[in-house]
Amino acid sequence: MADVESSLEFTTSLGSLPPPRTRIFKIIVIGDSGVGKTCLTYRFCAGKFPEKTEATIGVDFREKLIEIDGEKIKVQLWDTAGQERFRKSMVQHYYRNVHAIVFVYDITNAVSFRSLPSWIEECKQHSLGQEVPRILVGNKCDLRHAAQVGTEAAQQFADLHSMPLFETSAKNPSHADGDSHSSNSDHVEAIFMTVAHKLKSQKPLMLSQPAGAQNTVTLQSRREEEEKGGWNCSSC
Numbered sequence: 718m719a720d721v722e723s724s725l726e727f728t729t730s731l732g733s734l735p736p737p738r739t740r741i742f743k744i745i746v747i748g749d750s751g752v753g754k755t756c757l758t759y760r761f762c763a764g765k766f767p768e769k770t771e772a773t774i775g776v777d778f779r780e781k782l783i784e785i786d787g788e789k790i791k792v793q794l795w796d797t798a799g800q801e802r803f804r805k806s807m808v809q810h811y812y813r814n815v816h817a818i819v820f821v822y823d824i825t826n827a828v829s830f831r832s833l834p835s836w837i838e839e840c841k842q843h844s845l846g847q848e849v850p851r852i853l854v855g856n857k858c859d860l861r862h863a864a865q866v867g868t869e870a871a872q873q874f875a876d877l878h879s880m881p882l883f884e885t886s887a888k889n890p891s892h893a894d895g896d897s898h899s900s901n902s903d904h905v906e907a908i909f910m911t912v913a914h915k916l917k918s919q920k921p922l923m924l925s926q927p928a929g930a931q932n933t934v935t936l937q938s939r940r941e942e943e944e945k946g947g948w949n950c951s952s953c
């Protein structure tokens with residue numbers, strides 16, 4: 718867990734201050750326990766695969782400052798717990814003010830794919846309609862030999878629910894690292910950047926940080942929730 722914790726410190730560091738009124742895109746990552754949500758979000762924010770992860774309790778935040786067309790944008794990933802017992806107290810909190818949803822399944826675990834309708838239903842129950850951009854991510858493509866979910870079935874499901882499908886591996890090094898095995902999977906970085914581009918092009922009403930506030934959007938909302946006794950965040 719040491720790696721993940723140090724990433725959190727790094728990604729939420731007050732040291733690298735964004736310019737005034739940085740837009741924040743809140744993206745929630747959901748799916749069954751063990752599909753790799755923590756690894757995917759860590760990979761995007763810290764640029765590497767975590768050596769060790771533990772089941773997420775409640776929700777973890779990871780942030781990355783990116784630049785699109787000259788505008789600096791903060792991508793805020795909410796890495797949610799897949800295990801029911803670790804998410805109960807949190808659910809109503811992380812579905813607030815969501816800009817995009819990433820549904821994740823594990824291509825080597827058919828059960829995680831069959832669970833997707835219930836995750837979609839949960840979003841619906843929390844008033845996240847079709848207008849909220851959503852994508853489907855099949856993770857662990859480095860284990861294709863053990864695949865239980867084919868690309869065709871996944872694509873059909875994605876089409877049915879009008880969302881793009883990406884197959885990827887949080888573990889594989891990128892092309893830049895000289896690995897040829899990753900050629901048949903999308904890159905984690907490209908996936909989240911695609912979501913960010915989509916959000917930017919839609920110009921939705923975003924949370925923004927006024928000059929000098931730095932991370933107060935995140936910290937304040939957490940403090941408010943803590944006061945209400947609602948937070949149960951494993952790494953924050």
Ligand SMILES: Nc1nc2c(ncn2[C@@H]2O[C@H](COP(=O)(O)OP(=O)(O)OP(=O)(O)O)[C@@H](O)[C@H]2O)c(=O)[nH]1
Pocket residue numbers: 748749750751752753754755756757770771772773774797798799800856857858859860885886887888889
């Ligand atoms: N081979 C391989 N293993 C992966 C990949 N992504 C995650 N894993 C492994 O899958 C296990 C679960 O990963 P996590 O990221 O903790 O899963 P999670 O979805 O966050 O699980 P919860 O927090 O319980 O909801 C860990 O042992 C990871 O090392 C991947 O792309 N390839």
Ligand SMILES: [Mg+2]
Pocket residue numbers: 754755756771772773796797798799
């Ligand atoms: Mg996790």
